[in-house]
Amino acid sequence: MGETITFWVLAVVSVGAALGMVFNRKAVYSALMLGAVMLCLAVLYAVQDAPFLAAVQIIVYTGAIMMLFLFVLMLVGVDSSDSFVETIKGQRFWAFLAALGFVVLIVAALGNVVFAPQVGLTAVTEQGGGYIRSIATELFTRYVFAFEITSALLITAALGAMVLAHRERLTEKPTQKDLSRARFRGDHPSPLPGPGTYARNNAVDMPARLPDGSAAESSVNRYIARYDVEHGRLPQDPELAEAIRHTAEENVPQTEAEQSSNEVTK
Amino acid sequence: MNGDFQAPTIEYGTLAPLLVVFGAAIIGVLVEAFAPRYLRKPIHVPLTLLSLAGAFALVLVQVMGGQVPTTASAMGALAVDGPSLFIWGVILVLSFVCVLLINDEGHFVASAAAVPGSADEEEAEAHSGGVGHTEVYPLVLFAVGGMLLFPASHDLLMMFVALEVMSLPLYLLCGLARRRRLLSQEASMKYFLLGAFSSAFFLYGTAMIYGFAGTVSLPGINRAMAAGNTLDPLLLIGFSLLGVGLLFKIGAAPFQAWKPDVYQGAPTPITALMASGTLVAAFGAVLRVFWVGLGNLDWNWRPVIWVVAALTMIVGSILAITQTEIKRMLAYSSIAHAGFLLVGVMATYGSAERNADSLKAILFYLAVYGVTTVGAFAVVTLIRDPGGEAGHLSRWAGLGKRAPLLAGVFAFFLLAFAGIPLTSGFFGKYAVFAAALDSGTQPGDSMGGWMAGLVVVGVVASAIAAFFYVRVIVLMFFSDPAADGPAIAVPSMGTVAVIAVSLLVTVGVGLYPESVLGIANQAASSLFIR
Amino acid sequence: MESQLAEIAQHTGGVIGNAWLMIAFPLVGAFILLVFNRFTNRWGHLLGVAMSLASFVVAVLAFVELLGFGPEERRRAVHLYEFIPGMVDMGLLIDPLSISFALLITGVGSLIHIYSIGYMSHDEHRRRFFSYLNLFVAAMLLLVLADNYVGLFIGWEGVGLASYLLIGFWQFKPSAATAAKKAFVVNRVGDFGLLVGMFVIWTTFGTLTFKGLGEQIAPGTQNGTMLAIGLLLLLGACGKSAQLPLQSWLLDAMEGPTPVSALIHAATMVTAGVYLVVRSGAFFFPEGSGAALAVAIVGAVTLLAGAIIGCAKDDIKKGLAGSTMSQIGYMMLGAGLGPAGYAFAIGHLITHGFFKADMFLGAGSVMHGMNDEVDMRKYGALRKVMPITFVTFFIGYLAIIGFPLLSGYFTKDGIIETAVHHQPILGWLAVLGAGITGFYMSRMIFMTFFGEKRWADDAHPHESPLVMTVPLMILSLGSIFLGGYLILSNRLLDWLTPAVGAPAERPEFHFTSVPGLATLALVAVGAIIAWMKYGRVPVPAVQPRGSFLTTFARRDLYGDALNESLFMRPGQWLTRLAVFFDNRGIDGVVNGLAAGIGGSSGRLRRIQTGFARTYALSILIGAALLTGALLFVGNI
């Protein structure tokens, strides 16, 4: 009777939490909901004569894996939230339909299964000399090979994480000394001139005038100059316009977005 | 208390090929950890190649020595039987060849962590000297290890673990292309998400079957089926969801969608590995599950797989027609071939000896198709634009005039895919079709006429498929070359070797198929351990 | 009524045993002239003549040898070689009928060869001309000498080929090329009949040799199959002999050089149809049968049609061609009357060979002198400048209109008389035809040789060289005497009897029979009308608009128009339709199928949206379907 009550309570909670996970816009909430489901399941494991698994569930799943999820969520931006506007035509309709169909099939089929009375684990654990001992025996005899092989899995995971996330430093990190040395060896030991914002214009994209009256090209940020060129925001003054254009044409490292668009076109 | 711990027995001799591969992988990881950067590749290359060659030698030793086990190994986790050993040999050869491709510079990114297009990336490129991540080698070895495990698994748990061991490194490897990294990463993510999704199905299926049989060992399931009610919903659901996982891996419709995207995005040597080794391994697993585990259920699953096979062949062939990207086209071709192989999987009515015939056919097909595939992808790596491989088919126009030898070889591979006689592909196709028709004519086979129907669908699909292979040949030979056609990279020794081996096998088997057929026959005649 | 044929005896040795030489000589000539083309330019024509003459000599010798046998032994079969194993062997049948033809062909042929030396002397391709002539002679000989239908058919088509080549000899003239093609194609229509006829013969009797048929067919047998065969053979004969409804090619065939018209389209080839009917007569055209009646009707109709056409032609050769049609119509009429008519038909064939060749060559001579002008309205008063030509032509004229005691008189009257006797209606039609003949031939004579000069300015008519006129003389001699020799005392009849059978009652030539006299009267009327219209009054140099009847005749009785609207137009339409159907229909389906597959590929690939979620959806749907299907299959 106790099991029944536990089941119903936890079943309702876990299904609710699961639905919450799916339908919550904020990823962090989803993660927490998942955590809730996992905890419910841990209890259900315990109820079903699987205390070891319940513990592992809490320690490994809820403790480690969920943390990893949360960690990555933080990395990616914790406040990011999904828009719930579906962009793929028909996707949601078919998703509901398919999921519903799947559930109906499974539930109907499972509902049709006539189960024999539960055998229970008492006999097995008795025979194996206790629950943990039985599990251990089983794990290290019958399933020892699989157990060993999971090591490959873990190594792969570690290696993969290293490959994808770790940036190996290939060169000495430039010290402040290196930087300042480089600066003084360059053309502009001093800061570059500021834009002519307040001289004749009120925008940062206008070059300053040098003493000889010519436009100072280096006074405009290249990115801004390029923006002007690309969007046709050049000033009326031909001299200034020319200066901006010239600045924009200087070799600029490509931004990621451009890179990616190039990738696509290739 | 009866808790005496009995130490498990593990047949190290039998499992030696596996252990060599995994051992080499771990050594590779250690090399990554301790060897200086400039030494890593020089160590990895011989290590990887030698381990694969060694594993192959160990397989040979087992076969030659006639010590093919007749019982399951490693406490019933693995079945190292004739078909397994054959598949192992094939996978090892294919992966060896793929590693030769991997050795080539310029396939893998120098720093996967660097954002594409960033200064970091440029810097990493500049320092790598064209050598990408050397972690690729242990990852490949792990993947190969998984491939070896997958078809030899004797229980569903082992199979699940093997599936993951095989897949995880591949997910990673897919994302490591040096050029067009966005595509590569996208491929990686799609492969990963869908792979994880499908393996969840596999797992749920396993759970259902466990619920039905009380065990996940394949013979145990078979016994339970023989004893119990084969119409138990648990069994049927379990089977279908297992099927989803496996069919996903072989890329059968409607689970094929990942294949073109992943094949296109992944670095070409990895695509070659997936299209050859993974496919072989996955079919091994399919056979084991369908024939050994669910052998008594064939009355139920064959009509369903009939539809899947027909759909796969048709979808693969038809969708390939309008492809403009060579790797994508080959991916669809791979889907179509998976369909043809499924025709062979269908051919399992009748006695065990009959099954041996079909098994022989599938093993043969897998071997020759794998080799040809690797060769084709090796050629693909050589046709380059400034930004990487010249994947777009329009760039291949007139290749026959610019590089007649290369184009000729590629055309030959394509003809082999199309199943033109006097190529290995023809005999592969013939073998599975013959097996299917043969099984269809067994008295009492309810699928009798349907098997013939499936074969007809197969030949119609082949004819459609021929169209796009031929289209590439037309482009290469009958069109005039573009003015700024792609460069033909000077192939490295490794690539030359890959292409040469593939060509030799494709031609040799095409002229004298008995060479491989005999071995396949021998492997198949010992049948699966049940 | 029975017409018993002589047994066919196998023959080896002697001239007859080597009768194949007759064919071989001209064949070798043609071969040499064609293969060693330019090298034989200088002496090629001489070789051609020599080969033809050699053939003639063999024919004469064979004739002489044949005469040495008794009448009942005059059918000699010569086995040459196995042609189609199990079906037919190549062999020759030397009998009175075939040897008569052989003599005519080689004799007249040789004369025309000789004539052509002169006629073609200015043509740069004279050598080729002779090779074609030789080819023709060989083929024609094979036609008449073969002892089976297949050999006959090979010769039949061989002469068709030669005719095609020779009509189109001046192929650079589009009209000549078209005429050649037309001749071949129309002939092929007839060949169709002959072919199918052979199918029926083989199927029914299992043999294609005359000997085999003779052994199997009881004389006088009549039934549906026999009638069918007869009609089919008649179709073939109509094609070759330019009988209605396949007459249209002959007039156009006059595009060929005149010697060709003389040899092929007057003397020999066009009479092959008559030969075919006579040769098959005992089997398929027994007297009184439907097939024979059909032959006679075709002959009667054609003789009138040809005569009418002849009346309206200003082109001298076309006029003669119409006349040829008409005269062959007589022969067919005769041949349709059974053994009684055969002798006259063959007789007329032979005499016609002479006098028509004579006239054609005469016309050629005229043209030769008139810069190849053929329009009679541009002639006139040529009798003075071309005396020999005039005289010989005039003899031919007299012969054809049936001037008493000349060749044509005997043979034509024979036919008319027999026809009136057997088929009165047809007979009287033939009488009428004779009258018209009198008219149009007289018209030709008047327009050409009498009246005033209507010559073109640059015309300087002159008499032709001896090499041309000598053959004319020889032919006109034949035109004078041959008929009487053959017909009187039934020489030809008796000679042919072993080959074609004897008539029920032996005909007697009556100089004063009613039809004969009527014929003469009508001919005279015709000649007088012609004189009234063309002799007495000047002939307009430009063709006047004629009455409906004239136009009808000028337009070849609308034969071409009929062909055009019945066959050519619908044929072209059908062809266009078929081409369209092939390109758009059948190929369209094929290409459409390919395009459909490609199109479905183009649409289906859109399913591959690039969204991982869509792929996942497909997996889930697939899983649901798979599960559902398995549960379903499991529960049925």
Place this chain on the structure above:
Amino acid sequence: MSPWLPILMAVPVVGAIVVALLPKGSDKLAKQVTLLVSLLVLVLTGVMAAGFDPSGDRFQFVAEYNWIPSFGVKFGVGVDGVALVLIALSVVLVPLVVLASWHDADGVKTADGTLITPKRSVKTYFALLLVLETMMIGVFAATDIFLFYVFFEAMLIPMYFMIGSYGGAQRSYAAVKFLLYSLFGGLLMLVAVIGLYVVAGKQTFMFPELVGAIQDPTMQKWLFGGFFIAFAIKAPLWPVHTWLPDAAAQAPAGAAVLLVGVLDKVGTFGMLRFCLELFPDAAKAFTMPIVVLAVISIVYGAIVAIGQTDMKRLIAYTSISHFGFIVLGVFAMSSVAQSGAALYMVNHGFATGALFLAAGFLIARRGSPYIGDYGGVQKVAPVLAGFFLIAGLAGLSLPGLSSFVSEFMVMIGTYSSQAHGSGALTVAAIISAVAVILAAVYILWMVQRTMNGPTAEPVKAFKDLSAREVWVLAPLVALIIGFGFFPKPLLDVINPSVQQTLTNVQVPTSTIAEGTGQ
């Protein structure tokens, strides 16, 4: 075990390898080697054929080697009469094609010097030609059905490249169409081949052992269908013929000769040997529909040919008509018709070969396949015109030329066949005889428009045939005329194997009208 056939098959392929391996720039040498090899094959075939005993075993020069024991496949070769004459046809045509194609890959220039086809690899072309020769010999010599199938399909590839690489403007369309059409048929046949093996259950593909192995009539029909569709496409029979005009029109003349002259014969050869003998009941059951298709082909091909403006397309359509005759003969179920059909295969090879080559020579002088672009060629090139005419006349089956004998035999055999006890075959023969008239129209129409009439301006620059070209056409014309008057040597070889076929089909011999022509 006779080594003849394996040697015959090996020689060209060795030659092909030699040609392919010649150093760059040795185009002329490549041509010479190819010619020598093909002549050597011709001589060898001649010597072999001299040893053929028409009254001996059906299959002679038999050789059998185990090839793929796992599939029960043997490398089994041997020839019966029909196969022998077809091999002879192939080896005769190849040297002529080599000679005819001498300059095809060099970059063809017209009389006025414009380049119509660019320079292409000479070595490849001739190597492909030799490979094709091996396969042509193999396909006729194979007595193992699997081996037959292998050659049947593999043959497509060299031809595909010859059309696609060396053909006209639309070559790739034509090549692909050709390949896919044939491949589709071939794949259906593959199913039937497998089915035959499986159903017969004899663990062998050897033809002699499989004759009579399938007894179930329904199964026979299915398998027959598989074989027949493949052969009908190959032959090609209406309505699956549309690939031929494209392929033949785009192929270089030499390749077109082999395509129409030999490759397509495999279809009719297959019908005669495989469709009839392996599935006699089905063949009899399907005779009527097939005869109808054949008759449609005959008439339809001829009518469409009349409407063509492209010479090579026209010739291709005439071939469709002629293949209709062959199919008609094969399925008329009488010895005369079948002998005629077999003979027709050879004669058609010579006749159409000559016509294609002559047309090819003509086209090479002007660069245009369109009939309307010519006119009056006879005036400037009489020898060319002469050969063209003779070839054309052979195409219209003029008596005295070889094709007449076969066409005549087919028609008369069909007419007289009572294998079906109905008048349908009679009607079929009569309708097909109409083609006699149509043939005259299309051939002479083409001849008239190209050769006759006033000489067109561009034609005036034409040179007459060169010695090489004459040597290509003269042997063909000699064969055409020779066999036209004396077909016995061929028929003597063909007849016994046709009799054997009919025996295997179990057509009661009493219904075969036997000639008494002796």
Place this chain on the structure above:
Amino acid sequence: MTTHYLVLSGLLFAIGAMGVLIRRNAIVVFMCVELMLNACNLAFVTFSRQVGNLEGQIIAFFVMVVAAAEVVVGLAIIVTIFRTRRSASVDDANLLKY
């Protein structure tokens, strides 16, 4: 009770699957996959008691280990993508299509 547990596991599995289909954030999608794996585990544990052997529990244990490894790899891939694109939406990764 077995049926109850199984129905619950089925529901969770289906909810997870649906989540994969409708969520765009790659991390959430991946979480949904984890939910599916958990549902499997529940089934295993339930069956373990039903059929009376420990295999189910052992498998569940293995699943957790495998899931852990999978999560590491998966999240690494997602992070990489995010770094490149500044987006973790699975829909944004659709350069490869058709």
